[in-house]
Amino acid sequence: MELFLYSFEFESSQGKTLIFADPHLGFEPFRGINVRSRFERKLAEFVISEDPDLVIILGDIKEDLGLREYTRRVLLEFFRMLRDYRIIITKGNHDGRIEEVTKKFDNVSVVEYYLLDEALFLHGHRSLPNVEFKRAFLGHIHPTAIISLKGVKRKVKCFVKAGNFVILPTINPFFEGMDIREGIKLVPFLKDVRSVDLLIPPSIHIEGYSI
Template sequence: MGVSPFSFDELSLEFQTSSGRTLVFADPHIGFELSRGLRIRTRFERALAEFVIAKDPDLLIILGDVKEPLGMNFGLKKMLTEFFSVIKEVPTVITRGNHDGRIEEAIKPFKNVEVVPYFLLDGALFLHGHTRLPEVKFNEAYLGHIHPAYVFKRSGTRRKVKVFARSGGYLVLPTINPYIEGFPLEEGIRMVPFLRGAEYVDVFLPNGMYVGRVCIKSR
């Protein structure tokens, strides 16, 4: 299992909004160790919580799949409790992902956390990306779900790296979890119902470098 060379800072976004400094990231998949057969505890959730505290945002938006296991058990609940205990002073919005069933059981003690199907702020729509678009007006949208990655091929070698993918007014964020590589975006983009008809996406490395335009329909 590869570890991303990019930092939490590069795999997230920060905006100045009407709510103040707003930090956005996608798909932490806390508890991934429980689902992937790892015998070690990475304590990823602690490192991520400390990153949030260091950034000291006025608002945190998590674009779904806060947790990895679909259900809820004691071990996962403990991990989630540890994460949310650290950031208990940070107003937090979770746009529910397909892995977030029963997450209310873990966040119930934390009055700073809200779980919603989508979030609209200053004309920007924030959502996970696994469902159809809500019937609301927006200027741009930010989503996760597909863990976009791009495969660089050179001299017979292949290297897959996380990327940000833009299709028109939609920006897809990579997973912020450094232990999850991601999916080739040519395949992943079809997992978003409202982007299945996209002909191409513009690809950016987490450091902001523009990689180029990737054709989708012909693949």
């Protein structure tokens, strides 16, 4: 699974910083999947392979809106594997009661938003916080776009740039995503945007995609 395609890595004042969005761990029973994907382990192994100084997860770390025992077990395994890494979670709409798990791990913080080097990190389901920033990164809407590749129309995951805002696709390879034309309406501070730029991994760049 090429998880690196749907994450973003950069150097910050905190060192090597890895960000990704919407893993929705423990999704299987909530999506009618009877086979364990063990995605939590694969995602943790990916983080370890990147060896960042800081990990920022842009919300919806879990699928369960509450915290069933199955979800708790999945999260505990994930965080145990990453005890050696500093993790910031910007709380998403699926992250109810997440603190009941993260309080067991001193390296994990759950916040509504996070500011780093004039960049704002948040999930994207609520209004903007009253803070100053130069750019912002969010998730929430699992953006996809319909594009034509060699004459065949395909629905593909994409990064979306709308002014100073960058929306990351879900890092979960089992989730396809939502058409950006519909999804962007679910972000309160971007719902009036009419044109965006798309980056489709690994190398397709589309400017002025009308929504």
